[in-house]
Amino acid sequence: xxxxxxxxxxxxxxxxxxxxxxxxxxxxxxxxxxxxxxxxxxxxxxxxxxxxxxxxxxxxxxxxxxxxxxxxxxxxxxxxxxxxxxxxxxxxxxxxxxxxxxxxxxxxxxxxxxxxxxxxxxxxxxxxxxxxxxxxxxxxxxxxxxxxxxxxxxxxxxxxxxxxxxxxxxxxxx
Amino acid sequence: xxxxxxxxxxxxxxxxxxxxxxxxxxxxxxxxxxxxxxxxxxxxxxxxxxxxxxxxxxxxxxxxxxxxxxxxxxxxxxxxxxxxxxxxxxxxxxxxxxxxxxxxxxxxxxxxxxxxxxxxxxxxxxxxxxxxxxxxxxxxxxxxxxxxxxxxxxxxxxxxxxxxxxxxxxxxxxxxxxxxxxxxxxxxxxxxxxxxxxxxxxxxxxxxxxxxxxxxxxxxxxxxxxxxxxxxxxxxxxxxxxxxxxxxxxxxxxxxxxxxxxxxxxxxxxxxxxxxxxxxxxxxxxxxxxxxxxxxxxxxxxxxxxxxxxxxxxxxxxxxxxxxxxxxxxxxxxxxxxxxxxxxxxxxxxxxxxxxxxxxxxxxxxxxxxxxxxxxxxxxxxxxxxxxxxxxxxxxxxxxxxxxxxxxxxxxxxxxxxxxxxxxxxxxxxxxxxxxxxxxxxxxxxxxxxxxxxxxxxxxxxxxxxxxxxxxxxxxxxxxxxxxxxxxxxxxxxxxxxxxxxxxxxxxxxx
Numbered sequence: 001x002x003x004x005x006x007x008x009x010x011x012x013x014x015x016x017x018x019x020x021x022x023x024x025x026x027x028x029x030x031x032x033x034x035x036x037x038x039x040x041x042x043x044x045x046x047x048x049x050x051x052x053x054x055x056x057x058x059x060x061x062x063x064x065x066x067x068x069x070x071x072x073x074x075x076x077x078x079x080x081x082x083x084x085x086x087x088x089x090x091x092x093x094x095x096x097x098x099x100x101x102x103x104x105x106x107x108x109x110x111x112x113x114x115x116x117x118x119x120x121x122x123x124x125x126x127x128x129x130x131x132x133x134x135x136x137x138x139x140x141x142x143x144x145x146x147x148x149x150x151x152x153x154x155x156x157x158x159x160x161x162x163x164x165x166x167x168x169x170x171x172x173x174x
Numbered sequence: 175x176x177x178x179x180x181x182x183x184x185x186x187x188x189x190x191x192x193x194x195x196x197x198x199x200x201x202x203x204x205x206x207x208x209x210x211x212x213x214x215x216x217x218x219x220x221x222x223x224x225x226x227x228x229x230x231x232x233x234x235x236x237x238x239x240x241x242x243x244x245x246x247x248x249x250x251x252x253x254x255x256x257x258x259x260x261x262x263x264x265x266x267x268x269x270x271x272x273x274x275x276x277x278x279x280x281x282x283x284x285x286x287x288x289x290x291x292x293x294x295x296x297x298x299x300x301x302x303x304x305x306x307x308x309x310x311x312x313x314x315x316x317x318x319x320x321x322x323x324x325x326x327x328x329x330x331x332x333x334x335x336x337x338x339x340x341x342x343x344x345x346x347x348x349x350x351x352x353x354x355x356x357x358x359x360x361x362x363x364x365x366x367x368x369x370x371x372x373x374x375x376x377x378x379x380x381x382x383x384x385x386x387x388x389x390x391x392x393x394x395x396x397x398x399x400x401x402x403x404x405x406x407x408x409x410x411x412x413x414x415x416x417x418x419x420x421x422x423x424x425x426x427x428x429x430x431x432x433x434x435x436x437x438x439x440x441x442x443x444x445x446x447x448x449x450x451x452x453x454x455x456x457x458x459x460x461x462x463x464x465x466x467x468x469x470x471x472x473x474x475x476x477x478x479x480x481x482x483x484x485x486x487x488x489x490x491x492x493x494x495x496x497x498x499x500x501x502x503x504x505x506x507x508x509x510x511x512x513x514x515x516x517x518x519x520x521x522x523x524x525x526x527x528x529x530x531x532x533x534x535x536x537x538x539x540x541x542x543x544x545x546x547x548x549x550x551x552x553x554x555x556x557x558x559x560x561x562x563x564x565x566x567x568x569x570x571x572x573x574x575x576x577x578x579x580x581x582x583x584x585x586x587x588x589x590x591x592x593x594x595x596x597x598x599x600x601x602x603x604x605x606x607x608x609x610x611x612x613x614x615x616x617x618x619x620x621x622x623x624x625x626x627x628x629x630x631x632x633x634x635x636x637x638x639x640x641x642x643x644x645x646x647x648x649x650x651x652x653x654x655x656x657x658x659x660x661x662x663x664x665x666x667x668x669x670x671x672x673x674x675x676x677x678x679x680x681x682x683x684x685x
Contacts, residue, residue, distance in 0.1 A: 008640060010606060016345055021350075031362040038635045042357040042364050045624045048198040049349040052342065060339040092396035100598060103573060111577075111587060120574045127573065129377045131566035146571050150578050158226045160582050 008064050014057040022050045095130060102126055115165030120147045184534020185230050186401040186541060195538060199545045203553050205239075206246020207564050213243040214389040214504055219572065221512050222379060222579035229516040232677060234538040236512045240505065241293060241539075241546045244485055248285040249557045250476070253278050260447030261484035264456045268469060268476025275472055278409050279416030279554060284604065286472055286550040287418055288430055290543050292482035295434035296489030298540045303442070304525075304532075307497035311648070313520035314498075316626035316633065317650050323623045324471065325657045326500055329443065330612040332664055344608045348616020349623075351376055358625050358641025359474075369570060370568050374379040376596075378511045380580040380589040381617060384596025387576050391569045391646075392601040399566070403464045409558060418474075426478045429459050437486025442493045445504070448484040455483030470599070480681035491540065496520050496532060500619065507618050515583065621642045 007039050037039040085093070098127045102123060110119035124143035133139055183229045185191060205216035217240050224232035244261075252269035253260035265285060272281035285483055314322070331342040355375030366372040409416065433455035440451035458468045459479035469476050492509065494502040499521025501507040518531050525532060580593040600610045634643045644650055 002420045011339070029363075029365040029367055031357075031364070034360050034362055036360075038632055039359060040628050040631050042360060042362055044628075045349060045353045045620065046364075048351075049346040056342040056346070060337075063339075088398050089396070092398065096392050096395050099393070100601075103594050107577065107587075107591045113591065116581070118579070120577075124570050124574055127570035128567060131395065131569060133564075133566045139464070142567055142571075146574065150574065153223075154578065156583065158223070158582070160226065161585070162578060162581055163587060166593040174498070 008061060010066070011057040011060040014052055016060075018050045018054040018057070022047060026050070099127055099130055102130070111163055111165065113165050113167055115168050116162035117147055117151055118165065118168075120150065178529045181530045182535075183537045185534035186234060186537035190228065191234045191534075191538065192541070193541050194227065194233075194235035195545050196549070198235035198240075199242035199542060199549050199639065200241035200553075202242025202244075203246040203249075203546075204547060205555050206243030207249045207553075208246075208568060212346075213240070213247045214508060215390050215572075216243040217505075217508050218379075218383045218386045219575055219579055221382070221508065221515070221653075222582045224512055225515050229518065230534065232516050233235040233512065233518070233535065234542070236509070237535070237538050238542045238545060240488065240509065240594075241289075241485075241542045242549070244488060245286060245289045245550050248289065248481055249282055249554070252285060253558060257339070261452050261487070262480075263449065264452035264480035264484075265477055267456065267480075268473050271470070271472035272474075272477065275415075276408060276410030277415045277472065278558070280414075280474070280493060282475050282554045282557060283416070283551075284426070284477045286547065286554070287423060288426075288478040288481035289485040290547045290550075291430045292434040292437055292484070292486035292669055293489055294540065294543045295431075295482075295547070296438040296486040297536070297543065298489075299438050299442075299584075300489045300492055301536045303490075304493050304496040307493065307627045308522040310526035311498050312526050313649050314522065315647065315650075316629040317647060318653060319498075319626040320652065321629055321653050321657060322498060323500060323619050323626070325653075325660075326406060326502065327612075327616060327619065327666070328661065330615055338485060340606075340608045341612050344603060344610065345616040346614040348613040348618075349609075349620050351381070351613070352444075352617040352620025353624065358621060359628055362395040362521045371586065375621075376617070377580075377583065377586075377589050377592060378618065379515065379583050380592040381596045382508060382511055382614065383576050383580055384593040384598075385600035385614055386508075387572060388593060388597025389600025389604060389610065391572050392597060393604055394565060395569060422474065426475065429462075429475050429479055430482045430542070432458060432462070433460065433482035434486040437483035437495045440483070441487030441490030441502075442495040443534065447489040448503075448505075451487045452480035452484040455479040496535075497522060497525075497624070499524075504614060507614055510618065573644075588631070 026043060030043050030046065032041055032043055106119055106123040110122065113119075114122075121143045124146060125139050126141045128142060133142075150162075154162050201220065202213075202216060205220070206213050217236070220239050221236060226232075227235065243564065247262045248265050248269070251265040252273050254271040255266050257275075269281045269285065272278065327345050331345045332338055350365075354372055356362065356366070356373050357364050363373075436455045436458060437448070437451040440454065440592055441448070456469075456476060456479050459475045460466045462473055463469065463473070466475070487503075488505055491502045491506045494500050495506040497676045499519065501510045510520065518524070520532075576593055576597075577590045580589045581587065583589060603610045630643075635641055637643050637646075644654070662670070
């Protein structure tokens with residue numbers, strides 16, 4: 001029953017998302033000022049996609065409702081219930097969120113601030129630690145060696161410059 | 175034409191191109207063999223690096239990487255039951271038991287021979303079919319393209335994943351992502367919100383890396399920490415357990431041929447993919463086997479059939495790409511990405527106007543098969559070391575290499591951020607059961623679909639209406655009839671499947 005409800009909730013969320021997209025985001029984000037009346041216009045593909053998603057979600061809701069009606073009371077039986085997440089699964093989900101947050105800081109703040117290489121050493125070390133590697137020396141060595149390999153590949157072999165970060169640039173170190 | 179073929183061959187046979195193939199195959203095999211790195215993921219990570227080379231080094235290298243990583247992923251499937259790609263899942267069924275019996279060497283030799291056999295078979299079909307189809311495709315106008323793309327998307331939406339509605343939503347979400355940027359006809363802003371980096375649209379390579387590589391790393395990170403440590407494998411010391419004899423190869427030949435045919439047919443149709451081909455071939459091999467009871471317990475045909483089929487898909491799925499310029503699945507989408515960054519636009523016009531690069535690609539594909547075989551033979555004894563790389567060291571490395579690769583394409587920090595966001599979107603989709611591949615194909619096809627659709631409407635508005643337009647285009651009429659027939663067949667199959675699976679409980683199978 002839980003699986004069924006989550007599926008229905010997902011379909012409802014898709015419907016709400018489509019409404020938000022079509023009535024708020026598209027009008028705010030699409031410039032239709034110069035549209036030719038014979039042309040379908042810049043909104044058309046977005047409106048078609050949104051409408052299609054809404055129809056698919058409605059069809060899913062109809063199927064779920066139809067299935068429940070056909071199965072009656074018997075249907076919600078335990079056999080259809082999804083198992084609740086185990087503590088290990090919850091830990092795994094939390095781990096992904098923490099890594100995602102760390103990568104967000106890396107991509108949106110650190111690279112620009114301290115440069116690709118320093119940011120990569122810090123992030124590599126942190127994520128490897130988060131994934132359960134507790135040998136500090138190995139973590140540090142791994143972060144340094146991998147980053148140094150990327151440096152050699154990009155700066156020396158491919159002659160490409162990865163960002164140095166404004167702190168290093170301001171200090172005249174890059 | 176002969177001159178074009180010879181010129182194409184000479185491009186692919188140049189020393190630099192050959193070196194590119196050798197490096198590509200070797201890197202692909204190594205990365206593919208590392209558990210947790212899928213073939214698509216490995217290629218997505220490596221594509222940005224090919225950008226730094228001459229096209230006739232970069233493209234053969236990338237083709238080599240793809241073929242190498244497919245075989246590499248089979249090694250991980252056999253040795254530690256961790257398929258490097260979903261398509262290798264069928265190989266685990268008998269490859270795993272063979273490895274448990276100490277016959278991992280024999281299983282890998284079989285997988286190598288089957289991979290190269292299937293790959294070569296479908297490459298030959300590609301070479302024969304794509305030119306013929308391109309000759310038809312050259313008559314296509316925007317209307318025909320709209321129909322063809324719409325049909326590809328419909329097939330993807332109805333066949334990808336367990337739930338049709340989720341695959342439909344994913345495909346249409348791809349259209350939304352593909353529409354971000356400046357309007358192709360008017361040049362007006364569309365969902366860019368003043369962000370200059372979005373004016374050219376979302377970058378193909380960052381999105382591919384994010385959705386295929388980063389999201390997969392996140393999925394793997396969810397697993398228990400013990401799973402992220404290393405595993406070890408034991409090989410038997412007996413010679414016969416580590417090789418595929420000539421006699422065994424001859425016995426496998428009918429099975430290899432049938433499986434290659436299955437893989438080639440499945441690969442040519444958009445949306446079906448290598449996983450379906452591998453399982454179809456596995457079932458076919460079991461059905462025709464005189465000893466079906468051995469399947470699942472280490473039958474050599476159980477390794478050969480899925481390997482031949484899933485590799486056969488890799489050649490034939492380039493048929494729609496090269497003939498029509500439309501990628502049929504994620505592998506073709508990756509290859510399209512690499513072609514585009516090298517300035518090559520595949521499609522019927524390429525066959526007509528500039529066929530030399532296409533003949534070079536065909537030659538490089540056949541050469542890559544031979545190189546894959548040679549390097550694979552040498553690599554098998556080293557494989558058990560590769561599969562022992564702990565994932566807790568591998569995954570952070572993948573994330574950083576993905577970021578560096580994304581930055582390298584355009585020198586833009588925005589692309590690094592886009593890779594991460596695409597990874598998060600792909601992860602959310604996987605967690606919620608929305609298949610990401612239809613989203614990617616929708617994303618890639620949006621520009622050509624939208625442009626063709628709007629051109630068609632303009633042409634029709636200048637003509638005497640839709641009916642006259644359709645009746646004046648015989649190719650369009652044939653396509654309409656053909657696609658309508660296929661759509662009805664697919665719908666009937668789907669309804670039959672839903673009826674069967676809801677029979678017992680009244681609940682749809684995919685809910």
